Amino acid sequence: MKKPMRSIVIMLIAVMTLSLFTMFPSAAGTTITQVNIKKTSVSLTTGKSTGLAYSFHYVGTKPTAKSFTWKSSNSKVATVSGGTIKAKMVGTATITLSANGHKDTCKVTVKKPAAGKFINTDSAYTSLNSYRKNAKVKKLVRDKTLEDIAKIRAKEIVKKFDHTRPNGKSALTLIKGNKYKGENIAKGQKTVAAVTKAWYKSKGHRENMLRKSFKKVGIACYEYNGVKYWVQIFSS
Secondary structure, eight states, X not given: OHHHHHHHHHHHHHHHHHHHHHHSOOTTXXXXXXXXXXXSEEEEETTOEEEOOEEEEEEESOOOGGGOEEEESOTTTEEEETTEEEEOSSEEEEEEEEETTEEEEEEEEEEOOOOXXXXXXXXXXXXXXXXXXXXXXXXXXXXXXXXXXXXXXXXXXXXXXXXXXXXXXXGGGGSOSOSSEEEEEEESOOSHHHHHHHHHHSHHHHHHHHOTTOOEEEEEEEEETTEEEEEEEEEO
């Protein structure tokens, strides 16, 4: 009688052990049970990028980025890689995150960047000349021709923030018939006081601001997509 009972106990243990492995995945496995994109919609302007935050539930070991698949319904409008969206052209697209049969979506609307506009810089001349006055250097005369050049450059540095123009030539080639000429550029500062102070704290820019050989100046500020681009053009 004892031997049959022992066989039954061993069989029950075996069945219970098998059930445990059936109910719970092994430590080496991963089962994703839910995915969720934090935002249901986003809006971007062409050329801009943003990352989508997302969450998930899982059983087993924590999944890696390779466990998730991102897809755009219209890659001409917006592409997606690893949760980062890049806006390509005006339109709409649906971004889908999927894993293990579960998915969530986010609508992307791509718009044109806001039109740029010039900001009044009257106070910038006063601010610049106050620094020259403190340094006992003769004030600069506001020059319409140089101001027009500054406006050209302010729009150019939106595309290429450099003293070389988009056509590959030096910015100073725009200034004709002067022995001495110079340029200061900046971006991001919100006020005249902030950008003038930033230039003054920089050795090279400060030298332009206080150079005795300069007699005239033109200043411009161009705001594009919420960012301000500043230019000072100097000449003798």
